[in-house]
Amino acid sequence: MSHWWKRLLPYTSLALLFVVLAISSPNFLRVENLGAVLRQATVVTIIAVGMTLVMIAGEIDLSVGSLAALSGVYTAFALQHWTSTAAGIAVGIGVGALLGLINGLLTTRFLVPSFIATLGTMGIFRGWALLVTHGVPVTNIPAGFGALSDGALFGVLPYPVLALAIAAAAGYYLLDHTRLGRYCYALGSNRSACVQSGIPVRRYVLLIFVVAGAFTGLAGAVETARLISGQPTAGIGLELDAIAAVVIGGGTLTGGEGSILGTIAGSFVMALIHNGTDLLGISPFVQEIIIGAVIVAVVGLDELRRLRLRQSEAAL
Amino acid sequence: MPIPPTDPAPDPAAPPAVAVAGIWKSFAAPVLRGVTAEFRPGEIHALLGMNGAGKSTLMKIIAGALQPERGVLQVNGQPARFRHPREALAAGIAMVYQELDLAPHLTVAANLLLGAEPGRGWGRLDAAAERRAARDLLDECGIALDPARRLRDLRTGQRQLVAIAKGFHRARRLLILDEPTSALNAAEVRTLFQLLERLRRGGLAIIYISHRFEELAQIACRVTVLRNGDIVFSAAAGGEAANGERGAAHASAGRYTPAGFDWPAIAAAMVGEKVTVTRHAAAPAADAPVRYELRGAALRGHFSGLDLAIRAGEAVGLAGIAGDGRAALAECIFGLRRFDAGEARLDGRPALARGSTEAVRQGLGFIPEDRAQALCPQLPATANATLATVPAFASWWRLRRRREAAIAADSLAASGVEDRFWRLPSRSLSGGTQQKLLFARWLAQPSRLLILNEPTRGVDIRARRDIHQQIAARLRAGAAVLVVSSDLEELMQLCHRVLVLRRGRVAQELAGDAITREAMLLAAAPAEKAAGSADAGGQP
Numbered sequence: 001m002s003h004w005w006k007r008l009l010p011y012t013s014l015a016l017l018f019v020v021l022a023i024s025s026p027n028f029l030r031v032e033n034l035g036a037v038l039r040q041a042t043v044v045t046i047i048a049v050g051m052t053l054v055m056i057a058g059e060i061d062l063s064v065g066s067l068a069a070l071s072g073v074y075t076a077f078a079l080q081h082w083t084s085t086a087a088g089i090a091v092g093i094g095v096g097a098l099l100g101l102i103n104g105l106l107t108t109r110f111l112v113p114s115f116i117a118t119l120g121t122m123g124i125f126r127g128w129a130l131l132v133t134h135g136v137p138v139t140n141i142p143a144g145f146g147a148l149s150d151g152a153l154f155g156v157l158p159y160p161v162l163a164l165a166i167a168a169a170a171g172y173y174l175l176d177h178t179r180l181g182r183y184c185y186a187l188g189s190n191r192s193a194c195v196q197s198g199i200p201v202r203r204y205v206l207l208i209f210v211v212a213g214a215f216t217g218l219a220g221a222v223e224t225a226r227l228i229s230g231q232p233t234a235g236i237g238l239e240l241d242a243i244a245a246v247v248i249g250g251g252t253l254t255g256g257e258g259s260i261l262g263t264i265a266g267s268f269v270m271a272l273i274h275n276g277t278d279l280l281g282i283s284p285f286v287q288e289i290i291i292g293a294v295i296v297a298v299v300g301l302d303e304l305r306r307l308r309l310r311q312s313e314a315a316l
Numbered sequence: 317m318p319i320p321p322t323d324p325a326p327d328p329a330a331p332p333a334v335a336v337a338g339i340w341k342s343f344a345a346p347v348l349r350g351v352t353a354e355f356r357p358g359e360i361h362a363l364l365g366m367n368g369a370g371k372s373t374l375m376k377i378i379a380g381a382l383q384p385e386r387g388v389l390q391v392n393g394q395p396a397r398f399r400h401p402r403e404a405l406a407a408g409i410a411m412v413y414q415e416l417d418l419a420p421h422l423t424v425a426a427n428l429l430l431g432a433e434p435g436r437g438w439g440r441l442d443a444a445a446e447r448r449a450a451r452d453l454l455d456e457c458g459i460a461l462d463p464a465r466r467l468r469d470l471r472t473g474q475r476q477l478v479a480i481a482k483g484f485h486r487a488r489r490l491l492i493l494d495e496p497t498s499a500l501n502a503a504e505v506r507t508l509f510q511l512l513e514r515l516r517r518g519g520l521a522i523i524y525i526s527h528r529f530e531e532l533a534q535i536a537c538r539v540t541v542l543r544n545g546d547i548v549f550s551a552a553a554g555g556e557a558a559n560g561e562r563g564a565a566h567a568s569a570g571r572y573t574p575a576g577f578d579w580p581a582i583a584a585a586m587v588g589e590k591v592t593v594t595r596h597a598a599a600p601a602a603d604a605p606v607r608y609e610l611r612g613a614a615l616r617g618h619f620s621g622l623d624l625a626i627r628a629g630e631a632v633g634l635a636g637i638a639g640d641g642r643a644a645l646a647e648c649i650f651g652l653r654r655f656d657a658g659e660a661r662l663d664g665r666p667a668l669a670r671g672s673t674e675a676v677r678q679g680l681g682f683i684p685e686d687r688a689q690a691l692c693p694q695l696p697a698t699a700n701a702t703l704a705t706v707p708a709f710a711s712w713w714r715l716r717r718r719r720e721a722a723i724a725a726d727s728l729a730a731s732g733v734e735d736r737f738w739r740l741p742s743r744s745l746s747g748g749t750q751q752k753l754l755f756a757r758w759l760a761q762p763s764r765l766l767i768l769n770e771p772t773r774g775v776d777i778r779a780r781r782d783i784h785q786q787i788a789a790r791l792r793a794g795a796a797v798l799v800v801s802s803d804l805e806e807l808m809q810l811c812h813r814v815l816v817l818r819r820g821r822v823a824q825e826l827a828g829d830a831i832t833r834e835a836m837l838l839a840a841a842p843a844e845k846a847a848g849s850a851d852a853g854g855q856p
Contacts, residue, residue, distance in 0.1 A: 177717075179710035186703055189692035195652065196690050197704035197757065198676025256694040 009298070010249045010265035017272045025279040033275070035158060039149065039226070041271035042160040043068070043219045044238055045264055048245035049171035050215030052263045055246050056175070057208050058188035058255025059114040063103060064216045065238035066125035069231065071096040071220030073129045076138035076230025083142045089221050096217015097210050099125060104209030108202040114209075122239070129232035138230030148225035163222050167215055172260040174211065184208060188255020244291070245270060248298050269294070331393035333357045333521035334378060334409060334490045339387035341545075347373045349545040350387070355490055360512060360522045362532045365542035366586055366833075367803055371525055374542065375492050378523075379411040380404030391489070408489030412479050412496065418467055425450030425463035428482050457481045458514050473504025477511060490521040497531060498637075501617075509535050527637045529579050529841040539577050541585040549585035551577060580838065587833040593805060596788035599812045599828070600629035605663070607796035608765045610649070613658030618644040619820035622658070626765065626796040631787065633799045633811035635836040641820040642800045643685060646767050649798070650682040651675035662764065676704055681763030683754045685770045685800075690754055693743035697733060698724035700742045700753055705761035723760050730789075731756035732782045748779025755786045766790055769800045784809060804833040816840050 021028045028034075047064050054061045061067075071092045078091035099121070106117035152158045175181035183204045186194050194201050224230050248266030251258025270291060277287045332354035341348040348370045355361050365371045376382040378389065380398030389396050391407050398404040401411075418427050425446050426433075434445035450463035459477050467475060476496055483491050493512075497505050512535060516522060526532060532539065541549035553576060604627040614620040619641035626632045634642045647653045649660070651669030660668045662678055669675035672682070681704075684690050691700055701724045702709070709719040728738055731752045737745055742753060751771065758766055771787065772780040787810055791797060801807050807814050814831045816824045816839035824839035826832075 177715045178713060179706050179715060180712075182699070182706055182710060182715060185695060186692050186699070189694045190689070192689045193692050193700075193703065195672050196650075196682055196684060198673045198761075199703070199706075200673045256692065 009302070010262045010269065013248075013298070014265045014269050014272070017269060017276070021272060021276040021279070025276065027279055028276070033279070037268075037271050037275045038158065038164075039160050040274070041267055042164045043223050043226070043235070044241045044245065044270075045164055045267040046167040046219040046222065047216050047238060048242040048249075048263045048267050049167050049260055050212030051239075051242040052171065052246050052249070052251060052258050052260055053175060053181075053184050053208050054114075054212045055243070055251045055253065056188045056255055056258045057184045057205060058191070059107065059205065059208070060243070060253070061100075061103060061114065061118045061209065061212055061216075062239045063099070063118040063121040063125055064212075064242055065235035066122045066129065067096060067099045067213060067216045068220035068223060068235040068238060069233065070099060070125045070129040071217035072224040072234055073133055073138055073220075073230035073232055075221040075224045076141050077132075079141040079145055079224075080138070085142075085145055085148065088141075088145055088224070089148075089218065092221030092224070093214050093217045096220060097214040100210040100213015100216070101206070103213065104206035107209065108206045126232075133230065133232045135232060137227075137232070139228075141224070141228065141230070143228065145225050146228040148222060149228075160222055160226070163218065167218060168260055168264055171215065175260055180204065180207060180211070185256060188257070190256075241267075241270065244295050248295065250302070330357055332390070333392060335390040335393075336374070336378065337388050337390070339374065339377060339384045339389075341370075341373055341377065341382065341384050347545050348377075348384070351542070351545070351547055353540060353547060353550070355521045355523055357489075357519045357521050358516055359537045360516050360524050360535050362536035362539045363523055363525045363542065364527060364532075364539065364582065364586055368544075369542040369586075370545040371542055372494070375411060375494070375523065375525070378404070378490070379409055379492060405486055408487045409492070410483040410487030410490070411492040411494070412483040413494070418475060418479055418482070420466070420468035422467060423463065424454075424461055424465050424467065424470075424478055427467055427478060428453055428463070428485055430482075432486075453481055453485050457484060457511055459511060471504070473500045473507065476500060476504070476508060480508070480511060480515075484515060484520070488520065490523065491515070492523045492525075494525045495527075496524075497526065497528065505531065527837075527841055529582070529838075533577065533579075536577070539582060541582055543586060543588050548588070549582060553577065580834075583834050583837045586837065587804070593808045595812070596784050596809055597629070597631065597791040597812075600627050600791075604628050604630065606661075607663060608649075608667075608798075609661040611659050613645070613648065613660075614656045615641070615644055615648055615653065616656050619817070620657075622820075622822060624798075624815065626798060628794045628796055629791050630813070631791055631797040631799055631811045633801065633807040633814040633831075634817060635801070635804065635807055635814050636817035636823075636840045637802075640817045640840070642817055643769060645817075646682070646769050646798065646800050649675075649765075650680055650767055652682075676761065679762070679764035681758030681761065681766045683751075683758070683766075683768050683771060685773065687747070687750050687754060690757075691742045691750055694741050697728060697738045697740060697742055697745065697749075697753055701728050701731075701733075701756040702760050704757050708761075724756075727756040727760040728753070730759055731786055746779075748775035748782070751775055751779065751783060752786070755783065759790075763790075763795060765796045765798065767798045767800075770802065771799065772801075772803065772806060780806075804836050807831065807836065808833065 047068060051061060051064060074095040075088045075092040079088040103114070103118050103121055106112045106121070107114045148159045153162055175184060183194065183199060186199065187201065187204060191201065223234050227234065245267035246258055246263050248269055249258065249262030249264070251263065273291055273294065274287060277290060333356060335354045337352045339348050339351040340346070351370070351374060363371055373382060377384050380401040380403050383399065389398070396407060398407070419430065422430070428450045429446055434442045434449060436442045447463055454461055454463060459481055461474060461478070467478065470478070476499070480491070480493070480496070496508060500508060512522060524536065536553065538550070538552045540547055606625050607628045608626045610622065610624040613622040613624070622645065624632070634645065636642050644653065648655045651672045651674055654670065655668065659666065667678050669678060669680065692703065698721065702720055705723065709716045709723060724738070729735070733749055733752050733756060737749055742750060745753065768787070772783050775783065787797060799807065799810055808831050811831065812827065814826045814836060815822050816826065816836055818840055826835055
């Protein structure tokens with residue numbers, strides 16, 4: 001019983017939050033407001049999808065904010081060069097995957113724990129982005145690329161939502177319907193069990209970082225569209241939002257647990273808190289406090305539940 | 317090699333440091349059935365017994381970690397009752413756990429005084445006093461180590477000495493050591509014995525649990541054997557004890573020679589009456605092909621010059637005592653570690669696995685000593701069962717869930733895991749079911765050679781029988797099986813041949829009815845050689 005209760009926790013909190021905001025703020029349910037929430041949440045949610053894979057596998061990626069910025073910068077360069085939206089997105093994803101490869105190689109070949117490796121690349125990627133742009137945003141990109149942020153497919157489905165949906169679907173499929181996804185859970189659950197089952201552990205950890213990098217690269221491209229420029233200072237602090245989304249969605253820092261749907265719910269819980277406190281006129285300083293408290297409360301509740309579960313299992 | 321014959325024998329008139337009388341303890345079944353024993357100051361008391369004889373339960377009772385149901389405990393002639401290990405420590409009784417209670421990043425001095433650091437008030441440490449105290453303690457024990465060195469920079473043997481000094485620091489009446497030499501080389505063993513001899517002469521009582529007869533012959537003053545919760549043998553060095561007459565004779569000679577135990581009688585006492593076991597699977601035909609062959613295998617510090625051949629349908633056991641290289645050999649064969657030398661063949665083709673991925677691909681299966689190492693606790697039984705065979709139902713782009721369910725169902729059912737457990741996370745299953753789950757894994761991924769390390773450790777009798785039947789079924793299906801086990805009866809039941817390892821070499825090969833517990837015990841720790849060396853050392 002406690003299982004489904006736990007699995008539903010992120011969604012029930014999301015629904016509850018939605019209802020409370022709908023009642024307490026007349027502006028909340030307006031289409032423009034909900035659209036703004038979606039657009040704001042897109043970048044961090046796409047990143048959080050990649051982070052979900054990494055964290056389920058028992059690793060962490062602190063470099064995602066810088067990685068998104070660097071991919072976004074190269075997306076802008078590509079757009080200046082080719083003026084094609086598709087090329088921009090492809091370069092964003094490709095650069096992201098390459099940078100993810102660097103993270104993965106540091107972790108699996110040089111055996112630097114991913115926390116440290118990505119702490120390092122967080123600085124390296126940020127400096128790299130500042131260096132190639134001389135610290136100035138890359139502008140002069142085709143205005144058409146901005147449509148990726150404020151346009152909509154057939155005039156109904158906003159492109160950022162489409163990007164988010166595609167990323168989420170890809171993440172969900174990868175995690176639940178491929179070998180990689182199965183190994184994500186197994187690697188995070190027990191590394192030595194994977195070794196003893198003959199799984200090429202290092203190859204898969206590497207691959208997981210590459211995939212997460214690709215997701216983050218896509219997020220970087222979307223961010224470039226949102227800002228209609230490649231900003232070398234974009235995405236500062238995003239890694240913490242992404243980790244928080246995974247954790248609120250049922251993931252753990254030790255790995256083996258988590259889901260894409262949960263992460264998306266977790267990401268929107270945070271987006272709604274931001275939006276709701278704005279609408280209700282609560283100071284942004286208080287917002288930070290609320291979000292911090294929510295993270296601690298959700299994880300604390302989960303640990304309590306886990307403790308009780310262990311006790312009841314021990315009693316079996 | 318033996319310690320030079322030394323002085324005073326324990327004073328037979330002094331009250332025992334610790335005595336137990338009529339100790340009863342049962343968990344599901346009685347584990348200790350009225351055990352009575354004395355542990356005297358200045359005496360190294362060797363305690364022997366097979367797995368499950370009740371040694372560790374008795375030691376836990378003496379060290380205060382368990383309470384007996386009946387019986388009395390006496391410390392220095394006075395009745396005592398320990399409700400917690402702290403109380404036993406306060407009474408001067410300590411058990412030395414190998415390296416478990418040492419902190420590798422701290423210095424020797426900090427480790428020795430951990431929890432009892434000399435302070436200067438307000439929580440400030442007195443580093444100079446700590447160094448002094450540690451130095452005094454090390455000097456008292458005769459250990460030549462710089463107290464400022466960090467534990468992780470020391471060799472295993474040196475760490476073991478620190479652990480003993482720490483135990484001695486806390487408990488100056490009785491020290492309990494459990495297999496303290498299993499990770500030590502010969503020189504380290506010698507240093508350890510010198511330390512123990514020094515502590516013994518200082519009047520400390522020592523309980524020494526070990527199965528290495530040749531080592532016991534060098535240091536034990538008294539040998540006691542437990543079997544099924546009863547003391548079935550007890551003798552002092554040089555013959556019949558209890559009354560201390562022999563001890564007195566030694567004392568009058570001014571020397572004390574720990575020698576002259578009747579080792580074959582001790583081995584017989586350990587195993588009890590001869591049991592006839594039925595082997596679970598018939599031996600393979602004489603012309604059965606050799607499935608796995610190993611030549612000249614070596615791993616520095618563990619084993620060398622090892623040859624091994626297992627035929628299809630044959631179970632070969634590896635017997636020995638802790639630290640003899642069996643576990644390392646099993647891990648090397650499965651590619652978890654690399655051999656330093658040697659060549660391997662599987663069905664005639666070269667098959668030296670460079671990693672576990674390659675080993676699994678070649679058709680090897682492995683079940684480790686500690687099943688927690690092999691299970692993903694959060695994943696359901698089904699996913700755990702199919703973990704080694706994911707490529708069979710999942711490609712890069714698709715995972716065929718129905719095919720996986722079929723594979724899992726087949727292998728779990730055939731391995732005797734009840735279907736109500738299939739969807740549960742493996743952490744909520746019992747030890748026996750978890751172990752069967754691992755067998756299911758190597759059925760889902762069919763293995764030509766199955767390497768089992770302690771396949772029934774910590775499982776109940778029914779699960780043990782089921783698992784043995786599982787192994788027999790694999791043998792009948794033509795798999796080769798390598799069994800590492802310290803459960804000698806299990807080796808008799810499962811194996812057609814047993815190789816007894818001793819210090820990394822095959823000491824003896826036993827086959828068929830020659831596989832008896834006594835034969836395995838004596839080959840692993842040969843009494844003859846031990847007696848011989850002790851005799852030589854015993855000459856004045």
